[in-house]
Each structure stands twice: as structure tokens, then as C-alpha cells.
Amino acid sequence: MTWRIAIAFALLLCSGGFGLAATINNGAIVDAVNAKLPSDAQVDPLGLSFTKTQRLHREYRRLYPEGRLLWREGALGGLGFFCVLVAALFMGLGFIVIVWPGSFGALMLWFTYFRKRPTHNGNAEETVGREPR
Numbered sequence: 001m002t003w004r005i006a007i008a009f010a011l012l013l014c015s016g017g018f019g020l021a022a023t024i025n026n027g028a029i030v031d032a033v034n035a036k037l038p039s040d041a042q043v044d045p046l047g048l049s050f051t052k053t054q055r056l057h058r059e060y061r062r063l064y065p066e067g068r069l070l071w072r073e074g075a076l077g078g079l080g081f082f083c084v085l086v087a088a089l090f091m092g093l094g095f096i097v098i099v100w101p102g103s104f105g106a107l108m109l110w111f112t113y114f115r116k117r118p119t120h121n122g123n124a125e126e127t128v129g130r131e132p133r
Contacts, residue, residue: 004090004091004092005090005091007087007090008087008088008090008091009087011083011084011086011087011090012083012084012087014079014080014083015080015081015083015084015087016080017080018076018077018079018080018083019076019077019080021076022073022076022077022080025069025072025073025076026048026073027045028069029056029060029069029070029073030043030045030056031045032060032063032064032067032069033056033059033060033063036063037059037063043055043056043059057070057112057113070113071113071114073113074109074112074113074114075113077109077113078105078106078109081102081105081109082102085098085101085102085105
């Protein structure tokens with residue numbers, strides 16, 4: 001039993017390390033976006049709410065279409081979440097109790113960081129798929 005608690009504690013420490021790395025990576029995303037935006041449209045790095053984070057991700061994808069920082073942040077968040085789930089498994093929580101939050105977390109990571117979004121250029125006919133007149 002003691003070795004299971006030790007492994008769970010080590011996994012929780014790893015999760016904290018991944019979270020810290022994801023936070024540092026998010027700061028790099030803010031710096032990269034603010035470097036290309038005018039001063040009145042820059043993103044404040046403190047107090048990132050859900051809407052500010054979505055705006056930050058949208059601006060990063062627009063300014064850096066081939067950028068890998070969002071993917072890296074998602075991977076770090078996923079690894080941290082995986083460490084928490086495996087630690088919960090070592091602590092004796094049931095498999096079903098772990099699968100539901102794991103599935104939800106994987107879907108959230110997919111939709112937030114990894115899914116390719118279509119580009120919108122304002123041309124409605126192109127968006128719908130019709131030939132231009």
C-alpha cells in the first residue's frame with residue numbers, strides 16, 4: 001500500500017510540473033501575440049478568463065498559422081491530466097470514476113487545442129461551398 005501512495009504522490013508532483021510548464025508556455029503565447037498586435041489591442045497576461053483565452057488562441061492561430069505553441073500547451077495539459085488520472089487509479093478509485101473525467105478532459109483538450117478550425121475569410125459562398133457567381 002505504501003508504494004502505491006508513493007507512486008501517486010510522484011505522479012501528482014509530475015502533474016504540477018506539467019502545469020507549471022503549460023503556464024510558462026501560455027506566457028510565451030501571450031508574448032508572441034502581443035509582439036504583433038498594436039498596443040490598444042494587446043492581451044493582458046494577468047487574469048485570463050475563458051473569453052480572453054479563446055481570443056488569445058484565435059489571435060495566435062491567425063498570426064501564427066504554423067505555430068506549435070498551442071499544440072505544446074495542449075500536450076502539457078494532457079500529460080498533467082493523465083498523471084492525475086493515473087494517480088487516482090493508484091489511490092484506489094474505481095475505473096469508471098476515472099474514465100468519465102478522463103473522457104471529458106480529453107474532449108475538452110481536443111476542442112480547445114488540437115482541432116483544426118476552418119478559416120473564415122468573409123466569403124459566404126466559399127464557406128457554404130458554392131461556386132462564386
